[in-house]
Amino acid sequence: MTITKQKQPSCFVSKLTFFLDLSVEEGEALADFEKNERAVARGEAIYREGDAADELFVVKSGWLYSSRYTDSGQRQVVQLRHPGDLCGMHDLILTSRSHSLIALEDSVVCPLPQSSLKDLMRAAPRAMMLINGLAALDHVFLFDLVQAIARTSADDRIIYLLLQLLHRLRINNAAMDTTFRLPMNQTLIGDMLGLTNVTVSKSFTELERLGLISRDRGTVTFLELDEAVERIDFRNKFDNLDVQWLQ
Amino acid sequence: MTITKQKQPSCFVSKLTFFLDLSVEEGEALADFEKNERAVARGEAIYREGDAADELFVVKSGWLYSSRYTDSGQRQVVQLRHPGDLCGMHDLILTSRSHSLIALEDSVVCPLPQSSLKDLMRAAPRAMMLINGLAALDHVFLFDLVQAIARTSADDRIIYLLLQLLHRLRINNAAMDTTFRLPMNQTLIGDMLGLTNVTVSKSFTELERLGLISRDRGTVTFLELDEAVERIDFRNKFDNLDVQWLQ
DNA sequence: CGGGTCGTTGACCGTGATCAAGTAACGTGG
DNA sequence: CCACGTTACTTGATCACGGTCAACGACCCG
Numbered sequence: 001m002t003i004t005k006q007k008q009p010s011c012f013v014s015k016l017t018f019f020l021d022l023s024v025e026e027g028e029a030l031a032d033f034e035k036n037e038r039a040v041a042r043g044e045a046i047y048r049e050g051d052a053a054d055e056l057f058v059v060k061s062g063w064l065y066s067s068r069y070t071d072s073g074q075r076q077v078v079q080l081r082h083p084g085d086l087c088g089m090h091d092l093i094l095t096s097r098s099h100s101l102i103a104l105e106d107s108v109v110c111p112l113p114q115s116s117l118k119d120l121m122r123a124a125p126r127a128m129m130l131i132n133g134l135a136a137l138d139h140v141f142l143f144d145l146v147q148a149i150a151r152t153s154a155d156d157r158i159i160y161l162l163l164q165l166l167h168r169l170r171i172n173n174a175a176m177d178t179t180f181r182l183p184m185n186q187t188l189i190g191d192m193l194g195l196t197n198v199t200v201s202k203s204f205t206e207l208e209r210l211g212l213i214s215r216d217r218g219t220v221t222f223l224e225l226d227e228a229v230e231r232i233d234f235r236n237k238f239d240n241l242d243v244q245w246l247q
Numbered sequence: 248m249t250i251t252k253q254k255q256p257s258c259f260v261s262k263l264t265f266f267l268d269l270s271v272e273e274g275e276a277l278a279d280f281e282k283n284e285r286a287v288a289r290g291e292a293i294y295r296e297g298d299a300a301d302e303l304f305v306v307k308s309g310w311l312y313s314s315r316y317t318d319s320g321q322r323q324v325v326q327l328r329h330p331g332d333l334c335g336m337h338d339l340i341l342t343s344r345s346h347s348l349i350a351l352e353d354s355v356v357c358p359l360p361q362s363s364l365k366d367l368m369r370a371a372p373r374a375m376m377l378i379n380g381l382a383a384l385d386h387v388f389l390f391d392l393v394q395a396i397a398r399t400s401a402d403d404r405i406i407y408l409l410l411q412l413l414h415r416l417r418i419n420n421a422a423m424d425t426t427f428r429l430p431m432n433q434t435l436i437g438d439m440l441g442l443t444n445v446t447v448s449k450s451f452t453e454l455e456r457l458g459l460i461s462r463d464r465g466t467v468t469f470l471e472l473d474e475a476v477e478r479i480d481f482r483n484k485f486d487n488l489d490v491q492w493l494q
Numbered sequence: 495c496g497g498g499t500c501g502t503t504g505a506c507c508g509t510g511a512t513c514a515a516g517t518a519a520c521g522t523g524g
Numbered sequence: 525c526c527a528c529g530t531t532a533c534t535t536g537a538t539c540a541c542g543g544t545c546a547a548c549g550a551c552c553c554g
Contacts, residue, residue, distance in 0.1 A: 019340070054492065068394060071480040076394040090387050093266070093380035095489040098387045115492050121372050129365065132379050133340035135386070140337050140345045142389045147315060147323040149397050150441030154542065185500060194397030199542055201501055217551090233318040242342040245301065245362050401510065432532060446510055448534055464519085495554105502549075511541090517534075524527080 010034050011172070012058045012110075015084030018171050020130050020243045029123040033058050033086075034110040040103040046087070048100040053091035055111050059083050062107020063183055066099045067191065077192035078145075079138070080104075080165070083172055088114070089135045105183050129246050140237060148232075149194040154203045156232045157193040162213065162220055163234045171238065178222040257281045258419070259305045259357075262331030265418050267377050267490045276370040280305050280333075281357040287350040293334070295347040300338035302358050306330050309354020310430055313346045314438065324439035325392075326385070327351075327412070330419055335361070336382045352430050376493050387484060395479075396441040401450045403479045404440040409460065409467060410481045418485065425469040 013030050016022060022030070037060065040046055046057060049068055059081050066079040066087075078099060081087050091097055092114065121128045141164065148160040162182075170176050184192075186200040193200070207213050212228050214221045222228055260277050263269060269277070284307065287293055293304060296315055311328040325346060328334050338344055339361065368375045388411065395407045409429075417423050433451070434444040442450075454460050459475050461468045469475055 053489075066390075068390065070394065070398055074398045076390075076398055078390045078393055090383050090390070092383040093377070093488050093490050093493075094384070094387065094484065095487050098390060098484070118372070118376065118493070121368060121376065125365070125368050129368065130340070132382075135379075135383065136337050136339040137341070139382070139386050139389065140341065142386065142393065143313075143315065143323075143325045143337070143345060146325055146389065146393055146396065147317065149393065151317055151321045151323055187500085196543060197501080198503090198544080202503085202542090205502075237341065237345070240342050241340050242300075243340050246340075246365070434532085443511060444533080445512080445535090448532095449510090452534080497554090498552090500549100500551080503547090505545090507542105507544075509541095509543090510539105512539075513537085515535090517532100519530100519532080521530085522528085524525100 010058075011060060011084040012086065015171060016127065016130055016134075019134070019241060020126070020246065022124075022127060026124040026127045029120055030127060032116060032119075033112050034060065036111055038109055038111055040107050040109060042103055042105045044103050046101040046103070046109060047097050049097050051097045053088065053094050053097050054114050056086060056088040056114055056116070057101070058110040058112070059085045059087060060108040060110055062109075063104040064101055064107060064109075065104050065184075065188065065192075066101055068099045075191045076194075077188060078142070080168075080192075082168060086131060086134070089131075104188070126246050130243060133243065133246075137237065137241075145192075152232065154193075154195050154199045155206055157195065158189070158200065158203045158207060159212070159228050159232050160234065161189065161193060162222070163228060163232070163236075166222065167236045167238050178225050179219055181218055182220045183218060257305075258307060258331040259333065262418060263374065263377055263381075266381070266488060267373070267493065269371075269374060273371040273374045276367055277374060279363060279366075280359050281307065283358055285356055285358055287354050287356060289350055289352045291350050293348040293350065293356060294344050296344050298344045300335065300341050300344050301361050303333060303335040303361055303363070304348070305357040305359070306332045306334065307355040307357055309356075310351040311348055311354060311356075312351050312431075312435065312439075313348055315346045322438045323441075324435060325389070327415075327439075329415060333378060333381070336378075351435070373493050377490060380490065380493075384484065384488075392439075399479065401440075401442050401446045402453055404442065405436070405447065405450045405454060406459070406475050406479050407481065408436065408440060409469070410475060410479070410483075413469065414483045414485050425472050426466055428465055429467045430465060 012033055013022065013027055061083050064081040064087065065077050066081070067075050067077045069075055087101055117128065148157050152160070165182070166178070166180060169180050187197040190197045190200045204215065208215065212222070212224050214223055257278070259280055260269065260274055293311070306328050308330055311334065312324050313326040313328070314322050314324045316322055334348055364375065395404050399407070412429070413425070413427060416427050433447040437444045437447045451462065455462060459471050461470055
């Protein structure tokens with residue numbers, strides 16, 4: 001399967017192009033990343049904590065989440081993944097998976113061997129560097145999450161998650177305004193933000209009461225986006241990128 | 248200044264060699280990373296949140312921490328850095344720093360331009376890949392921190408931090424047993440674990456009362472290491488590495 | 495109609511935050 | 525050598541946010 005810009009741009013290449021113009025050769029080197037496809041049903045695991053770690057996965061469609069369980073059975077969600085994301089990079093030098101990767105809804109992923117990165121480094125060093133840069137960006141997002149969990153109230157954590165999602169989803173859909181689909185249930189949201197489903201429910205109700213957001217079965221709308229941004233001092237990192245030094 | 252294995256192995260090369268045997272050529276390509284030195288006094292910032300992000304820093308000696316401040320002036324420490332670590336990778340594609348890098352005690356760092364990575368990729372792709380792998384490992388450690396903060400008690404968070412430090416420090420000093428120097432004050436520990444200095448103090452006292460650890464002005468000893476490991480289900484990721492695919 | 499998932503709401507409780515006072519260790523200058 | 529100031533740590537009293545438990549309601553799909 002060849003990928004041409006006109007016909008069906010791959011979401012991975014399309015996400016990378018959001019950040020950096022890629023040459024035809026670079027695009028071709030990346031085409032291999034989506035040679036194979038695998039469908040995963042909602043709730044199904046692509047891999048689980050402890051599995052051997054030797055593959056990467058490009059998300060083609062759907063939403064996924066990375067999670068781990070504590071001794072006592074508590075779940076912690078550490079990351080959400082959307083179309084165009086590359087999953088599995090964290091375990092690059094680990095023998096076994098540090099987390100499970102689960103489909104939040106029916107999804108399609110493209111598996112590839114970890115060692116493809118070595119080839120890519122030779123064939124398209126600039127693209128390889130960008131991929132590393134995006135992994136580093138994910139790292140920074142995790143800083144944000146740590147800070148939100150450790151230092152802010154339940155209400156503010158919810159706002160943080162919603163704002164982060166809004167800006168992430170805009171990368172795939174530039175036309176998006178302030179309404180987006182949120183296919184996560186409240187237990188999952190709580191497990192990501194260090195809250196219980198009960199607190200998530202109460203916080204959502206409170207945010208609606210304040211007029212910051214509104215909800216309509218699975219979609220969320222920011223009614224007062226600026227106020228939300230200011231309230232938690234949110235900085236959209238996607239607006240603050242510099243990839244020029246990669247040239 | 249040339250670096251020879253016999254005389255004075257650089258701590259960066261020495262840390263990388265802990266994970267992967269490097270060739271002479273690869274060692275030479277990495278020597279550039281420590282061409283320049285800069286001393287920083289305790290409490291001094293190497294860079295601050297918002298500064299331009301175009302340099303990297305190899306830690307030569309001392310301890311550093313990465314932190315950020317919330318709107319309301321609360322500090323969140325997101326990472327500790329020790330000799331041999333490479334700092335600044337997170338902001339690879341960001342224009343401005345996502346966090347401040349502060350010296351925890353008098354330290355020496357080696358600044359280098361971000362663009363050195365491009366050269367390294369050509370000259371020593373394997374080393375470049377290992378560096379990316381170690382950045383990915385840091386990412387996983389942050390998963391651990393998120394989980395500790397979001398889902399465990401104050402006492403358990405302290406145990407987590409102490410165990411993680413113990414294993415990290417063993418990389419620089421293979422002879423280390425269960426005693427190590429802890430130059431962090433309790434406010435800083437609290438700011439890392441999402442606690443106050445008061446709670447940190449009380450938790451330390453409790454852990455001593457339980458006989459798990461003992462303290463002696465700036466040093467900590469695990470009296471019951473196995474019990475501590477089991478109590479929080481701690482996994483030492485440094486024992487679980489696979490760099491063979493880099494060959 | 496029935497079962498399951500998901501969200502809502504209320505009562506109560508517990509961990510850690512906050513506030514405050516006191517102590518210990520250490521460096522500086524007289 | 526001691527007086528003093530600073531920083532770090534300890535301990536106790538009180539408070540509040542979010543957890544826990546439980547009941548109920550909305551919605552969906554068979």
